[in-house]
Amino acid sequence: MNSVAPVRTIRLADLSPEERRRLTHRSGAISMDVTSVVRQIVEDVRQKGDESVREYTERFDGVKLDSLEVPRVEIETALDRIDQHLAEAMSIAASNIRAFHSAQIHPEPVVETSPGVKVWRVWRPIERVGVYVPGGGARYPSTVLMHAVPASVAGCSEIVLCTPPGPDGKVPEATLAAAALSGVTRVFSIGGAQAIAAMAYGTQTIPPVQKIFGPGNVYVTAAKMLVFGDVDIDKPAGPSELVIIADDTADPRETAADLIAQSEHAPDNASVLVTTSESLAEAVLSELTRQLEDLPNRDRVISSFRSNGFILLVEDLAQAVGFVNEYAPEHLQIVTVSPREILEGINNAGSIFLGRYSPVPAGDYAVGSNHVLPTSGSARTFGPLSTEEFGKWVQVQELTQEGLRSISNAVTAMARAENLEGHARAIEVRFSV
Structure with missing residues (x-):
């Protein structure tokens, strides 16, 4: 150069x-040294819950927490405590994010694949999701909005947010204000791999979630990869x-x-x-x-x-x-x-x-639009964070007697070709005298 x-x-x-x-071609690989450290943190939190979360928070963030959870009243009043120009900016952003992401979920038509055979899909949100937001000495209210607003639009009944405490042990006011704007239900002032483990497995204070979202450093990313399978995750960042x-x-x-x-x-x-x-x-x-x-x-x-x-x-x-x-x-x-x-x-x-x-x-x-995007070349197969990632489509089938009769020969023939006699008989029993 x-x-x-x-x-x-x-x-x-x-x-x-x-x-x-x-x-x-960029590599998103995580070193074995980092994985080894994170594996121990995850296991400690899984076994000892709040005790380990407090220990690691004091070790890595230099903060001894009296309480892991931010009181609800602090979240609800945060908008009144921040600069009003920032509050207005965040409100505009939240409104625009909500408008765009609301258009991503809409009822699908019922498809009659054969006479009397109807198939369709219905939307169901994930009940409890976890959002990780980097913090410590920084504040990222936009990250809160980009995750929690789509979760709210999707219909998630519980949105748990974890973010590292600042030097004073508190979560930045702007982060709390974004949580209030976007429908976050609970906020915990913990970060790092210990926060990911706590959301994955639950502790005495922190509820386990079904899917974890959010960016972080290499330790957070490693923790997400390690808990994947026990809990779903969005994608490594x-x-x-x-x-x-x-x-x-x-x-x-x-x-x-x-x-x-x-x-x-x-x-x-x-x-x-x-x-x-x-x-x-x-x-x-x-x-x-x-x-x-x-x-x-x-x-x-x-x-x-x-x-x-x-x-x-x-x-x-x-x-x-x-x-x-x-x-x-x-x-x-x-x-x-x-x-x-x-x-x-x-x-x-x-x-x-x-x-x-x-x-x-x-x-x-x-x-x-969402700023949570695929990196390191993963845009070849992944897209931006969307409302759909906070829920799933469930298939529904409804057949009349004549509808089932019209496809019965096809079902029984394929079942017997695969040596699944019970499948075939489950169809035929409905038409036997």
């Missing part, structure tokens, strides 16, 4: 197949990532700002510009240098650029689309003359933002 450039520039045509594969497809119509100032915005999440994030324009690439490099000068998170962004960021020069937009489908980014921005034409060729991306006025931070907070 050029020592004075904040991010390296690569020409796609110069890459060998192996180099290209290394760029597009890796470093955040952005790819921008841009042609020479893109504004270099805006493009640089978008790359920086994505890279300030964490030093292992990935921000990638894929462009047909060498002049844009050069202008973006200059803008990155200029905009980084007074950025509060400058060191974190530079670390992110140096570890996972790059500018990729391609010959045409078809090459750009091919690369993006291999990379399968969490976020994809398309800033070209005709973004919707490019959209048609994209198969693998978590969330797509079209045009210069659709920057990723808008989706992070207030568009209404």
